[in-house]
Amino acid sequence: MGNFQAKEGGRLLKRYCECEQQCLNKLMADSLRPYVPGYYGVVQKDEQDYNLMDDLLVGFDSPSIMDCKMGSRTYLEEELMKARERPRLRKDMYEKMVSVDPGAPTEEERAQQGVLKPRYMQWRETLSSTATLGFRIEGIKVSVLSEHPWLLTCLTVGVRVTRG
Numbered sequence: 001m002g003n004f005q006a007k008e009g010g011r012l013l014k015r016y017c018e019c020e021q022q023c024l025n026k027l028m029a030d031s032l033r034p035y036v037p038g039y040y041g042v043v044q045k046d047e048q049d050y051n052l053m054d055d056l057l058v059g060f061d062s063p064s065i066m067d068c069k070m071g072s073r074t075y076l077e078e079e080l081m082k083a084r085e086r087p088r089l090r091k092d093m094y095e096k097m098v099s100v101d102p103g104a105p106t107e108e109e110r111a112q113q114g115v116l117k118p119r120y121m122q123w124r125e126t127l128s129s130t131a132t133l134g135f136r137i138e139g140i141k142v143s144v145l146s147e148h149p150w151l152l153t154c155l156t157v158g159v160r161v162t163r164g
Contacts (some may be wrong), residue, residue, distance in 0.1 A: 003051070004097055005045075007052070008057060010054060010058040010137075011040070011052055011053065011054055011055055011090050012052075012053060012054075012055040013043065013045060013050035013051070013052060014051045014053060014157060015048070015049075015050060015051075016042060016048070016049035016050055016051055017051070018077075019085055020051060020075065021042060021051055024036075024039040024051060024129075025039065026051065027039070036053070037046060037053040037054040037056050038053060038054040039051065039052070039053050039054075040052040040053065043107075048052065062143035063143060064140070064141060064142045064143045065140070066137060066139070066140045067137070067138040067140070068135055068137055068138065068139075069130065069135060069136050069137075069138050070088045070134065070135045071130070071134060071135070072096045072131060072134050073125060073130070075077070075121045077126075079117075080118050080121070080123070083116065083117040084118060085116050087113030087116050088116070088117070089112055089115065090116070090117055091113060091114045092115045092118065093115050093117065093120040094109060094115045094120075095111055097115060097120060097123060100127065101127075102123045104123060128149075
C-alpha cells in the first residue's frame with residue numbers, strides 16, 4: 001500500500017505525518033483555505049494512521065499532475081535525527097552521488113565507498129532549485145501528450161530557472 005489511498009465520497013487517505021497534520025489543521029483556519037484540500041483529521045486503517053482529506057482529482061477524467069516540493073529543505077528533521085542516531089555508510093547513495101557528480105564525495109567518502117544519509121540528503125538538495133529558490137518540481141504526469149507531443153520535448157529537455 002502506498003502513501004495515498006482513494007476513499008469513497010471524494011476523499012483520500014494519506015499516510016500520517018505529524019508535521020503535515022499540524023500544517024493542514026492550521027490551513028483550515030487560514031486565508032488559503034479555499035485553495036487547499038479539506039482536512040478531516042486522523043483515521044486508522046489496518047493499524048496505520050492516515051490523514052483524511054479531500055481528493056482534489058475527483059471529477060477529472062485524466063488529470064495532469066505536477067508534484068512540487070516547497071521549502072528550502074524537503075526532508076524531515078526526524079529523518080536526519082534517525083540517521084544521526086544510527087549512522088550507517090550508504091554505498092547506494094554514494095553510487096548515486098558519483099553518477100551525478102564524480103567530484104562530490106570527499107576523500108574519506110571515496111576511501112570508504114559510502115556516504116552517510118544526512119550528507120547525501122543535504123548534497124542532493126544543492127543540485128536543485130530547493131536551496132536557492134525554496135521549491136523544486138519533483139515530477140510531472142501529463143495525460144495529454146498524444147494531443148500535444150511538443151510538451152514531451154519540453155519536459156525531457158527541462159527548463160532551468162534562475163534568479164533574474
